[in-house]
Each structure stands twice: as C-alpha cells, then as structure tokens.
Amino acid sequence: MRRSIAEAEERMEWKIAQHTERKIMEVHQRLDAFELHVLAQPTEDTILAALFSTAAVSPPQPREHAKRRKDRHEDEARAQKRELLELEAARRASITDEEARQLRAIELAAGPSSSRVVKAEKSTTDGVVIVERGTKDSVVDAEDTTEGVQTIKRVGSRTPKPPAC
Known part of the structure; x- marks a missing residue:
C-alpha cells in the first residue's frame, strides 16, 4: 500500500514537472515571436520625426471655464460667501482678543508672581x-x-x- 502511494506521488510530480516545462517553452516561443515582430517594424524614424517636428504643433485648446459666461447670481453668491468668511474671521479674532483681555485682568488681580x-x-x-x-x-x-x-x-x-x- 505504501509503495503504491509513493509511486502515485512520483508520477504526479513527474506530470507537474512536464506540464511546467511545456508552459515555460510556450512563453519563450511567444516572446521570440513578439521580438521578431517588433524588430521588423521600421517605425523608429517616423516616431522621432513626429516627436521633434515643430511645424505641425497645434495651439493649445482654450479652457472651458474661460469661455463660460458668469452671470450676476454667481457673482453675488461669491461676494456673499466672501463677506461671511470675513465676518467669521473677525468674530474669531474678537473672541480671542476678549479671552486675552480677561486673562490679563485675572493676572493683574492676582498680583505679582511670588517667584520673581x-x-x-x-x-x-x-x-x-x-x-x-x-x-x-x-x-x-x-x-x-x-x-x-x-x-x-x-x-x-x-x-x-x-x-x-
């Protein structure tokens, strides 16, 4: 029984090795065919000529948002948003100023520090x-x-x- 199991394992390993070698050979054949196809194409000169020619350069495409007209509603919305942002920044600045003023008042009321x-x-x-x-x-x-x-x-x-x- 053990001998038949060992023989079956050897046959499976041999079949797997043969299958792997066959697949590797197929890949090598495809690579060789591709290399021959690439070497047969004389396109290098035309590609270089197209890359470095300056006569056929087209002007850049105009930008879409530059062509779009802005209407009054968009301008008003932007101005309102800008105004709200400025008000929010001013509110935050006044809050920090008030906190600093209160902190100075507390420090003055406490007197000079005892560690001076x-x-x-x-x-x-x-x-x-x-x-x-x-x-x-x-x-x-x-x-x-x-x-x-x-x-x-x-x-x-x-x-x-x-x-x-």
Missing part, C-alpha cells in the same frame, strides 16, 4: 550693605556672624528635596 526675584538690602554693624537675592516670600530665619562674616539662612526659597528611597 526681589532685591532686599540689609545693613550690618560695620556699615557694609549686603544685597540679598531671593523670592518675595523668602524670610530670613536667623543671622549669624562668625569671625566678621555674616551668614544668612533663608526659609522657603528652595524647593524641597524628594525623599530618597
């Missing part, structure tokens, strides 16, 4: 003026003098460090 740098002058007993730079909300916690050098500890002027894991 403010200069504060401090005097020491020696008559030397120290200019401290910090934010408006920073507070001097304590002033220590060590050997004539003044050290200032600020509170609230730095961001807290995240906890280390």
